[in-house]
Amino acid sequence: MATKLSPKEYVKRGDRLTGGHRLCAGCGASIVARNVLKGAKDHPVVVGAATGCLEVSTSLYPYTAWEDAYIHTAFENVAATVSGVEAAYQSLKKQGKIDKPFKFVAFGGDGGTYDIGIQSLSGALERGHDFVYVCYDNGAYMNTGFQRSGATPLGAWTTTTPTGKVQPGKPQQRKNLTQIAAAHNVPYVAQASIHDFRDLISKAEVAFDTEGPAVLVVLSTCPRGWRCDVAQSVNMARMMVQSCYWPLYEVIDGKYVINYDPKKRKIPVADWMKLQGRFSHLFKPESQHLVQELQDYVDREWERLKALASLPNPGATTE
Amino acid sequence: MSATTDTQHLIQAVTGNQAVAMAMKQIDPDVVAAYPITPQTDVVQEFAEYVAAGSVKANFVTVESEHSAMSACIGSASAGARTMTATSSAGFALMWEMLYIAASMRCPIVMTTVNRALSGPINIHCDHSDSMGGRDSGWVQIYNEDAQEAYDATIMGFPIAEHADVRLPVMNMYDGFIISGAIGPLQALTDDEVKAFIGDAPTYPNLLNTDEPMTFGPFDGLHGFYFEHKIAQQRAMDRALNVIQGVYDRFAAVTGRQYNHLMTYCMEDADIAMVVANSAAGNARIVADQLRAEGVKAGVIKLRTFRPFPTAEYAKALANVKAVGVMDRADSFGGVGGPLYMELLSALYQYDIRAKTANFIYGLGGRDIFPQDVETGFRLLQAAAEGADLPKSRVYLNMKGA
Numbered sequence: 001m002a003t004k005l006s007p008k009e010y011v012k013r014g015d016r017l018t019g020g021h022r023l024c025a026g027c028g029a030s031i032v033a034r035n036v037l038k039g040a041k042d043h044p045v046v047v048g049a050a051t052g053c054l055e056v057s058t059s060l061y062p063y064t065a066w067e068d069a070y071i072h073t074a075f076e077n078v079a080a081t082v083s084g085v086e087a088a089y090q091s092l093k094k095q096g097k098i099d100k101p102f103k104f105v106a107f108g109g110d111g112g113t114y115d116i117g118i119q120s121l122s123g124a125l126e127r128g129h130d131f132v133y134v135c136y137d138n139g140a141y142m143n144t145g146f147q148r149s150g151a152t153p154l155g156a157w158t159t160t161t162p163t164g165k166v167q168p169g170k171p172q173q174r175k176n177l178t179q180i181a182a183a184h185n186v187p188y189v190a191q192a193s194i195h196d197f198r199d200l201i202s203k204a205e206v207a208f209d210t211e212g213p214a215v216l217v218v219l220s221t222c223p224r225g226w227r228c229d230v231a232q233s234v235n236m237a238r239m240m241v242q243s244c245y246w247p248l249y250e251v252i253d254g255k256y257v258i259n260y261d262p263k264k265r266k267i268p269v270a271d272w273m274k275l276q277g278r279f280s281h282l283f284k285p286e287s288q289h290l291v292q293e294l295q296d297y298v299d300r301e302w303e304r305l306k307a308l309a310s311l312p313n314p315g316a317t318t319e
Numbered sequence: 320m321s322a323t324t325d326t327q328h329l330i331q332a333v334t335g336n337q338a339v340a341m342a343m344k345q346i347d348p349d350v351v352a353a354y355p356i357t358p359q360t361d362v363v364q365e366f367a368e369y370v371a372a373g374s375v376k377a378n379f380v381t382v383e384s385e386h387s388a389m390s391a392c393i394g395s396a397s398a399g400a401r402t403m404t405a406t407s408s409a410g411f412a413l414m415w416e417m418l419y420i421a422a423s424m425r426c427p428i429v430m431t432t433v434n435r436a437l438s439g440p441i442n443i444h445c446d447h448s449d450s451m452g453g454r455d456s457g458w459v460q461i462y463n464e465d466a467q468e469a470y471d472a473t474i475m476g477f478p479i480a481e482h483a484d485v486r487l488p489v490m491n492m493y494d495g496f497i498i499s500g501a502i503g504p505l506q507a508l509t510d511d512e513v514k515a516f517i518g519d520a521p522t523y524p525n526l527l528n529t530d531e532p533m534t535f536g537p538f539d540g541l542h543g544f545y546f547e548h549k550i551a552q553q554r555a556m557d558r559a560l561n562v563i564q565g566v567y568d569r570f571a572a573v574t575g576r577q578y579n580h581l582m583t584y585c586m587e588d589a590d591i592a593m594v595v596a597n598s599a600a601g602n603a604r605i606v607a608d609q610l611r612a613e614g615v616k617a618g619v620i621k622l623r624t625f626r627p628f629p630t631a632e633y634a635k636a637l638a639n640v641k642a643v644g645v646m647d648r649a650d651s652f653g654g655v656g657g658p659l660y661m662e663l664l665s666a667l668y669q670y671d672i673r674a675k676t677a678n679f680i681y682g683l684g685g686r687d688i689f690p691q692d693v694e695t696g697f698r699l700l701q702a703a704a705e706g707a708d709l710p711k712s713r714v715y716l717n718m719k720g721a
């Protein structure tokens with residue numbers, strides 16, 4: 001289980017994603033990438049990225065923001081690409097051609113993970129490559145101009161679920177990638193958020209130290225696409241976690257562990273929805289019921305998660 | 320070496336796929352990432368047997384699709400590992416996006432493409448629509464007539480792909496079922512000969528070099544070097560012509576089997592010629608022999624290196640020919656003709672050769688091609704050499720109801 005890094009230790013760990021990249025002010029993606037890499041401690045890392053905001057903004061030729069070796073090939077295949085790098089490393093290591101203790105991490109957005117990349121992710125997890133997969137989930141295809149994804153919440157405005165007379169934003173609930181990943185019975189899966197970066201680093205550290213595949217699904221804000229105040233970016237993530245829309249939890253060898261339970265401090269989803277322009281249409285009387293639908297969904301999922309966490313070992317991979 | 324007295328190089332009876340799997344075993348790359356598809360399947364299965372038996376060191380990545388196969392190959396090659404794969408048809412099509420990326424990232428991957436028709440209707444038999452459609456992807460393409468050629472080309476793959484003047488992926492083609500599944504003769508090299516021929520992999524910039532961490536596959540967004548990058552790829556293709564011939568020659572020195580970009584047959588004094596790729600070349604040679612016996616000066620050019628295209632060599636070989644037929648086992652719907660035909664017309668035009676030409680489409684979806692079908696084509700060429708016109712539109716060989 002991840003134990004939080006002390007603030008002292010935190011400042012000691014340098015940045016492996018440098019400044020000067022072109023992500024928007026307040027973007028969650030760089031917070032994810034920087035803190036995840038701090039979890040790799042002193043290991044050399046090969047970073048893979050799927051096409052998306054993080055990728056285009058950090059590798060503008062002839063510049064790069066990555067201190068580590070980095071590879072991007074396409075959108076739907078970062079897990080496959082990194083599994084190839086890892087396979088090469090294992091082969092060369094076995095032959096005695098390389099001795100450095102490399103770690104491997106693949107970053108994908110929610111589009112590159114929940115949707116177009118889910119096949120290559122599933123394959124790589126099932127094959128058991130020794131790598132960390134990180135989905136920075138900002139709930140839409142931001143890089144191409146805010147289109148809906150399988151991670152977009154119910155009712156949200158996106159450019160492919162615009163609000164109109166007969167459609168109040170996205171008609172469907174989101175899917176649960178974290179539990180899809182957990183269903184692969186990989187040794188470590190965790191959900192984290194950019195607002196609690198010490199928790200994120202600690203989870204990344206566990207993920208890097210885990211032998212075999214590990215998956216981190218991290219709530220990542222997008223002030224541009226969410227139509228919210230840049231200065232409120234990190235706070236937005238905090239509120240979403242506090243509402244239990246985005247619970248912080250781990251699945252360790254099949255055992256669910258909830259890391260944060262707001263209990264009496266649990267806030268309604270409407271509190272943060274009101275602050276994000278992508279939901280503004282839902283606060284008109286005729287679509288108010290959708291706010292309640294999302295609230296009911298979140299409550300139901302939270303209860304289900306608590307039930308899972310109360311089981312001795314639902315995954316049964318170790319006992 | 321003489322086949323009868325040479326016990327080290329006994330002639331074996333193997334399928335095309337077994338021959339290639341054997342070559343892969345002897346090469347013993349660092350990584351193989353592949354996904355099964357008819358008619359390539361036994362390449363992957365045979366290799367899996369070698370892995371299971373511990374007779375290769377390769378890390379065999381059993382990916383969940385061909386898109387992931389090529390993605391993993393790119394990752395692996397970018398990490399500096401010798402990397403191979405194999406596919407056919409729909410698998411090739413699923414790799415499409417990644418074929419271009421493999422070439423543009425200058426990954427020296429060696430791939431076997433066992434030619435099979437693209438769907439639809441879904442059809443498992445041979446034609447060249449898969450690899451011909453990939454001709455602009457930036458891969459070196461070498462077409463092979465039989466198991467021996469396919470085996471030899473596999474062994475020559477890395478010396479071409481890894482050459483500092485080239486550093487491009489290489490794909491080797493042969494005909495699905497006709498060659499992949501049929502048993503034919505193979506004279507293999509010894510393991511030591513293969514090792515010596517391919518040598519150790521050269522080091523090139525890679526992901527596992529901690530002294531110099533590099534960014535691979537950056538975004539060409541604002542500053543715009545994409546154009547120059549593409550020109551660099553074309554220049555590598557230009558240089559590849561010589562490099563490939565050099566590897567062919569070096570291979571000949573070891574085995575006595577001389578390959579050239581185009582393999583000419585009875586072309587010295589030919590009035591009419593047929594250009595053809597892969598297994599149908601044998602039929603064309605048989606018919607040329609029959610015509611020669613009649614006194615008709617017929618010749619055959621078997622296409623071998625297709626990318627890069629040896630334009631000047633075709634122009635030279637066809638300089639004095641009166642009528643040329645091009646046999647295409649794939650079509651380019653709505654185009655001037657099949658892909659080989661268009662290529663050849665361009666080459667001839669560029670060199671001011673104005674032979675009469677005809678395009679023969681044959682063998683789509685595995686349709687048989689008999690010597691009499693090839694003869695139909697040759698007879699048209701013969702008539703053209705004597706003054707008749709050739710049809711401007713495609714001539715279909717062995718079409719039902721024709």
Ligand SMILES: Cc1ncc(C[n+]2csc(CCOP(=O)(O)OP(=O)(O)O)c2C)c(N)n1
Pocket residue numbers: 029051052053054075076108109110111112113138139140141142143144149
């Ligand atoms: C095969 C393919 N389809 C579509 C695209 C266009 N595309 C590039 S990035 C992207 C969306 C990325 O969304 P996400 O993964 O959520 O990352 P974000 O941009 O939100 O960070 C899309 C649709 C592409 N590059 N490749």
Ligand code: SF4
Pocket residue numbers: 022023024025026027028029053057138142143221222223224225
């Ligand atoms: S559009 Fe959103 S995800 Fe993309 S860089 Fe800007 S804030 Fe980040």
Ligand SMILES: [Mg+2]
Pocket residue numbers: 109110111136137138139140141142
């Ligand atoms: Mg996104």
